[in-house]
Amino acid sequence: MKLYLKYASIILKSQMQYKTSFFMSVIGQFLVSFTVYLGLYFMFHRFHSVSGFTYSEVLLCFSAVLFSYSLAECFVRGFDVFSLIISNGEFDRIMVRPRNEIFQVLASRIEFSRLGRFLQAMAMFAYAIPVSGVVWTYDKILTLTFMLAGGFFVFSGLFILYAAICFFTLEGLEFMNIFTDGAREFGKYPFSIYGESVLKFLTYVIPMALFQYYPFLYLTGKSSRTLYMFLPLAGMLFLIPCLIFWRIGVRHYKSTGS
Amino acid sequence: MIELRSICKTFKVARRNAGFHEAVKALFRREYTLIHALRDVSFTINEGEMVGYIGPNGAGKSSTIKIMSGILTPDSGECIINGRTPWKDRIAHVREIGVVFGQRSQLWWDVPVADSFELIKDIYKVDNASYKKNLSMLTELLDIGEIIRTPARQLSLGQRMRCEIAASLLHNPRILFLDEPTIGLDAVSKIAVRSFIRYINAERKTTVILTTHDMQDIEALTERILLIGRGRILLDGTLSELKRRNSRHKTLSVDFTGSIDRLENGMHLAKYLDGHAEIVVDTDILSVSDAIAHISGQAEISDLSVTGATAEEMVVSLYKEFEI
Known part of the structure; x- marks a missing residue:
């Protein structure tokens, strides 16, 4: 962790060399997700509820997803540019240093401009918690914490999966963004509104519903099954196959000519 | 130590011909060739x-x-x-x-x-x-x-x-x-x-x-x-x-007056200008001193240097020898 901060400080020093660009991107990031929020607001201005969920409930759902997403993004987004790290040979350097590869990839690409999105997610979260209409008992607080942690793990797993594919293709696969950037967008509504098959896919294949839909049902009192409360923890297991896939990828690493 | x-290592490399048409084709069906980067090292x-x-x-x-x-x-x-x-x-x-x-x-x-x-x-x-x-x-x-x-x-x-x-x-x-x-x-x-x-x-x-x-x-x-x-x-x-392996051949750089017309067996003229010549001597056939004696018999030598093969030349000859 200390080393992570050292990396952070050297990157901060580098980024401050270009300070206008730094502040512009913080503001830009902030505005982008802010427009998403506006879209949500105007929609509910018209319709008041979506398949039984009220505006304030959806807002809580959205802010929980956004929060865990931006948390994952803050730390794990280094993998987003992983195809670049491979193609410019930076990964060779990572391999000859005596530290975990995943750690080095993460630490070498810390994006302070993502703070904009993170701050906004926090603000929205702080706003949604009291207005959501949920009575905050201990189990509900625990459920919400599980949701955030589960979301962080699943998103991190997706970022790692995305990067591991680069080992085989040497090129990022844009379709993976459906599940990362895309999830941030469509994750604002409880997944059930997209229909049965989507929900099944998001439960069994890419377990995003485990930290969003099911615990959310419990949170809003639409279901009282305590099992739903712990499903986000099951979702965390998603990280394991992602890490295994990464391991296999490292063994297949081809490097680039020099 | x-x-x-x-050690063996092969790479699979995608190949296609140049051109947009080929690029589109490669999108669907790729041809791979195996490159043996290392064989039994x-x-x-x-x-x-x-x-x-x-x-x-x-x-x-x-x-x-x-x-x-x-x-x-x-x-x-x-x-x-x-x-x-x-x-x-x-x-x-x-x-x-x-x-x-x-x-x-x-x-x-x-x-x-x-x-x-x-x-x-x-x-x-x-x-x-x-x-x-x-x-x-x-x-x-x-x-x-x-x-x-x-x-x-x-x-x-x-x-x-x-x-x-x-x-x-x-x-x-x-x-x-x-x-x-x-x-x-x-x-x-x-x-x-x-x-x-x-x-x-x-x-x-x-x-x-x-x-x-x-x-x-x-x-x-x-x-x-x-x-x-x-x-x-x-x-x-x-x-x-x-x-040592490549030192069979020595190069004589000679500045002279007169002319060098005849070369002994084992001598080979690499460069000939008016008053300057570079002669490669195969030391298996002819010793360097014999070669010099042979030249001085024909022309007046004003300057002379003997050089062996440089590392650069050796490597070129090695590459040639192994056909790589």
């Missing part, structure tokens, strides 16, 4: 040795270095370095090696080099005392005391390369891999880098493995040469052995 036994390098690893482009030099430094996993074969297999025990292994890629930087681009050094110190967990000792030695020997306060992006290539080498040695590695360390450097920087490499090999007993296309590097630094071509080790020997 480095030991490689029958074996060699042993002892502690404290300095070895020049040479071969034409694409021969497999970088692949070997990458396998030895734990970046690539070979398809088959064994590699034991300091008792470990690099790709299996990567973190423990890389702690004891330093790697310089001549064409790639390991310094953080926008910050002063000293900051990069600090971070590298933390990455390798070098303790303060030995870091200070190392740093002062390296800055002195490589003459980078002033330079390290400048951001890496503002350094000249020669300055940067000296910093790269220092960065690879901060953790006191037992083995140093240098992949084309003098590429693109001017004469002064080249000589500085070479004398530094010689110094750490002699003083610290660091094992050095060096790939290069610059034969002067080889001549200045290494006694032992490994020649690789098309993924195979073709030759493993000393530079002096090689020289």
Whole structure:
């Protein structure tokens, strides 16, 4: 962790060399997700509820997803540019240093401009918690914490999966963004509104519903099954196959000519 | 101690012809060719040795270095370095090696080099005392005391390369891999880098493995040469052995007045200008002194020099010999 901060400080020093660009991107990031929020607001201005969920409930759902997403993004987004790290040979350097590869990839690409999105997610979260209409008992607080942690793990797993594919293709696969950037967008509504098959896919294949839909049902009192409360923890297991896939990828690493 | 036994590595490479039509076709069906980067490569390098690893482009030099430094996993074969297999025990292994890629930087681009050094110190967990000792030695020997306060992006290539080498040695590695360390450097920087490499090999007993296309590097630094071509080790020997093998041919450079018309068997005219000639003598057929006597019998010699094959020429003849 200390080393992570050292990396952070050297990157901060580098980024401050270009300070206008730094502040512009913080503001830009902030505005982008802010427009998403506006879209949500105007929609509910018209319709008041979506398949039984009220505006304030959806807002809580959205802010929980956004929060865990931006948390994952803050730390794990280094993998987003992983195809670049491979193609410019930076990964060779990572391999000859005596530290975990995943750690080095993460630490070498810390994006302070993502703070904009993170701050906004926090603000929205702080706003949604009291207005959501949920009575905050201990189990509900625990459920919400599980949701955030589960979301962080699943998103991190997706970022790692995305990067591991680069080992085989040497090129990022844009379709993976459906599940990362895309999830941030469509994750604002409880997944059930997209229909049965989507929900099944998001439960069994890419377990995003485990930290969003099911615990959310419990949170809003639409279901009282305590099992739903712990499903986000099951979702965390998603990280394991992602890490295994990464391991296999490292063994297949081809490097680039020099 | 480095030991490689029958290392093989193949790459699958997608091929297509140029053109948009072909690009679209390749989107659906790709043709792959297997490239055998390394076939059955074996060699042993002892502690404290300095070895020049040479071969034409694409021969497999970088692949070997990458396998030895734990970046690539070979398809088959064994590699034991300091008792470990690099790709299996990567973190423990890389702690004891330093790697310089001549064409790639390991310094953080926008910050002063000293900051990069600090971070590298933390990455390798070098303790303060030995870091200070190392740093002062390296800055002195490589003459980078002033330079390290400048951001890496503002350094000249020669300055940067000296910093790269220092960065690879901060953790006191037992083995140093240098992949084309003098590429693109001017004469002064080249000589500085070479004398530094010689110094750490002699003083610290660091094992050095060096790939290069610059034969002067080889001549200045290494006694032992490994020649690789098309993924195979073709030759493993000393530079002096090689020289002896190639020293059959001597070149006589002669300035003279008069004319040289007749050449003895074993003499071959390489260049003939008015008053200057270069004559190659095959010493198996004719001794150098006989050749000189033969020339002086025909013309008045005003200046004469005898040269053997340069390392450069030797390598060219080696490449020819092995058809690589």
